[in-house]
Amino acid sequence: MQDFEFHRAQTISEAVHLIAEDEGALLLAGGQTLLPTMKQGLATPSALVALRDLPELTAITARGDGRLEIGAMACHADVAASTIVRQRLPGLAALAGKIADRHVRNRGTLGGSIANCDPAADYPAALLALNAVIATNEREIAAGDFFIGLFTTALERQEIVTSVHFPTVARFAYGKFSNPASRYAIVGTAVAKTADEVRVAVTGAGADGVFRWTEAEARLSECFGPRAINGIEPDAAMLNSDIHASAEYRASLIRVMTARTIASILAAE
Amino acid sequence: MIPLSLTVNGKKVSLEVEARTLLVDLIRSHLRLTGTHIGCDTSQCGACVVHLNGRSVKSCSVLAVACDGDEITTIEALAGLNGELHPMQQAFADCHGLQCGYCTPGMVMTAISIAKEREHLDPSELREELHGNLCRCTGYQNIVKAIVAGAEAMKQG
Ligand SMILES: Cc1cc2nc3c(=O)[nH]c(=O)nc-3n(C[C@H](O)[C@H](O)[C@H](O)COP(=O)(O)OP(=O)(O)OC[C@H]3O[C@@H](n4cnc5c(N)ncnc54)[C@H](O)[C@@H]3O)c2cc1C
Ligand code: FES
Ligand code: FES
Numbered sequence: 256m257q258d259f260e261f262h263r264a265q266t267i268s269e270a271v272h273l274i275a276e277d278e279g280a281l282l283l284a285g286g287q288t289l290l291p292t293m294k295q296g297l298a299t300p301s302a303l304v305a306l307r308d309l310p311e312l313t314a315i316t317a318r319g320d321g322r323l324e325i326g327a328m329a330c331h332a333d334v335a336a337s338t339i340v341r342q343r344l345p346g347l348a349a350l351a352g353k354i355a356d357r358h359v360r361n362r363g364t365l366g367g368s369i370a371n372c373d374p375a376a377d378y379p380a381a382l383l384a385l386n387a388v389i390a391t392n393e394r395e396i397a398a399g400d401f402f403i404g405l406f407t408t409a410l411e412r413q414e415i416v417t418s419v420h421f422p423t424v425a426r427f428a429y430g431k432f433s434n435p436a437s438r439y440a441i442v443g444t445a446v447a448k449t450a451d452e453v454r455v456a457v458t459g460a461g462a463d464g465v466f467r468w469t470e471a472e473a474r475l476s477e478c479f480g481p482r483a484i485n486g487i488e489p490d491a492a493m494l495n496s497d498i499h500a501s502a503e504y505r506a507s508l509i510r511v512m513t514a515r516t517i518a519s520i521l522a523a524e
Numbered sequence: 525m526i527p528l529s530l531t532v533n534g535k536k537v538s539l540e541v542e543a544r545t546l547l548v549d550l551i552r553s554h555l556r557l558t559g560t561h562i563g564c565d566t567s568q569c570g571a572c573v574v575h576l577n578g579r580s581v582k583s584c585s586v587l588a589v590a591c592d593g594d595e596i597t598t599i600e601a602l603a604g605l606n607g608e609l610h611p612m613q614q615a616f617a618d619c620h621g622l623q624c625g626y627c628t629p630g631m632v633m634t635a636i637s638i639a640k641e642r643e644h645l646d647p648s649e650l651r652e653e654l655h656g657n658l659c660r661c662t663g664y665q666n667i668v669k670a671i672v673a674g675a676e677a678m679k680q681g
Contacts, residue, residue: 256544256546257544258542258543258544259543259544260543261526261543261587261589263590263592283587283590286585286586286587286590287567287585290546290567290585290586290587291566291567291585294565294566303543303587305590307590332579355656356570356655356656356657357580357634357637357638357653357655357656358570358573358580358581358582358634358656359567359582359585359656361576361579361580361581362581362582362585362586438655
C-alpha cells in the first residue's frame with residue numbers, strides 16, 4: 256500500500272478543512288472498504304482524515320419528533336445491539352446484525368456504507384424503503400435523492416455524512432438472500448408500510464444499484480400480503496447478471512424475497 | 525513517521541510507524557508477536573483477529589495509527605505465566621479443534637469474544653458467528669465443539 260498522510264480530525268470543521276485543502280485526501284471511517292481498496296491500489300489517497308475521534312458522530316438517539324437518529328460513525332455491531340434501535344426499528348437492528356461478519360461489524364459504519372454505495376450493500380435498501388433523510392455538514396438529503404448509481408451518491412467531495420434520520424415505522428423488515436461465500440446480498444429486499452403507503456426497495460440486483468420496485472408498491476398499497484405480488488417480477492433488463500446469478504434468476508428472487516419479507520412482518524404482529 | 529502509543533497485552537508501547545502500517549504488521553513485525561497470523565490480507569479469513577478495546581477485529585484491515593491510545597489483546601496474552609493454557613485454548617486441544625493450526629489464533633480470539641457476549645451458545649448460531657473465520661482443515665465440527673466446551677470452562681472460571 257502506498258504511504259499517505261494521516262490526520263485524526265478533532266472537529267467536523269477540521270475534517271472538512273483537511274479534505275478541502277488536499278484534493279487527494281479521503282475520509283476514513285471504519286476502513287473496512289477503503290483499506291482493502293487501497294491495498295489493491297484502486298484508491299491511492301494522499302491523505303486520510305479519520306473521523307474516529309468525533310464522539311458526536313456515534314450517537315444513537317430517539318428524537319422528540321418520533322425519528323430515530325443514528326450517527327454516521329455508529330458501527331454495525333452497535334446499531335444491531337442498540338436498545339433504542341431494537342425498540343423503535345427492530346428490522347433495522349436485524350439488518351445491521353446480518354452485515355458481513357462480527358469483526359467487520361465491529362469496525363464498519365453506517366456513514367461509510369452509504370457513502371460507499373456498493374450496489375450489494377444492505378443499508379441503502381433500508382434507507383430508501385424507510386424514506387430516511389441523510390444529514391451532512393451542509394444539508395439534508397432524502398434517501399431517494401442520495402443514492403444515484405453504482406458507488407455514486409449525491410455527496411459533494413467536501414461533504415461529510417453526520418447522521419441518518421429514520422422515521423419510526425411500525426412495519427418494517429429486510430430480507431437478505433446472501434451469497435454463501437461473501438455474505439453480500441445477491442438480492443436484498445426492504446419493505447416499509449406506513450399509514451399512507453408501502454415502499455419496497457431492492458439491493459444487490461439493480462444494474463444501476465438500489466431501486467424501488469414501484470409495481471409491487473402499488474399492489475401492496477391495495478392489499479398488504481405476500482400474495483399481492485404473485486405473478487409480477489421486475490423487468491430483468493434493468494437487473495444485474497454476474498457469475499452468482501443471472502438477471503432472470505434475480506428477478507424471480509426479488510419476488511420471492513419480497514414475499515418472504517412481507518410474511519415476516521405479518522408474522523411478527 | 526507518526527508517533528503512536530498503545531497498550532498491547534497489558535504493556536504500554538510507544539513507537540513511530542508509517543501511516544500505511546497495518547495493525548497486523550505492527551503486531552507481527554514491530555512487536556514480534558507472531559502468534560497473530562496473516563491468511564489472506566483481504567479481510568476474508570480471520571486468521572489475523574485480535575481484540576481492540578475488547579472487541580474482535582481483523583487486524584489486517586485496521587491501520588496502526590488509527591489505534592493510538594487503544595488497547596490490543598493478542599493470542600500471546602492468553603496462556604498463564606507458567607504456560608498453562610487459557611480454557612478456550614485447552615478446549616481446542618482437547619476437542620481436536622485444530623489440525624495445521626494456521627487459523628487457530630484467530631479462531632480462539634473470536635471464540636473468546638463470542639463466549640464473553642453470550643450466556644448460552646447454540647451450535648447453529650455459533651456457525652453463523654464464525655462466518656468471518658475460515659479453516660481449511662478441520663471442517664469446523666470440532667471447532668464448534670471446542671468453542672462450546674471452552675465457553676463452558678470459562679464460566680466455571
Ligand atoms: C469481508 C467483508 C464483508 C462485507 N459484507 C458486507 C455485507 O454483507 N453488507 C454490506 O452492506 N456491507 C458489507 N461489507 C462492507 C462493510 O459494511 C463496510 O464497513 C462499509 O461498506 C464501509 O464502511 P466503513 O465504515 O468501513 O467505511 P470506510 O471503508 O472507512 O469508507 C468507505 C468510503 O466512504 C467514505 N466515507 C466514510 N465515512 C464517510 C462519511 N461520514 N461521510 C462521507 N464519506 C464517508 C470514505 O471516504 C470511503 O470512500 C463487507 C466488508 C467486508 C470487508
Ligand atoms: S489476514 Fe486478515 S482476514 Fe485474512
Ligand atoms: S486448522 Fe488448518 S486452517 Fe484451520
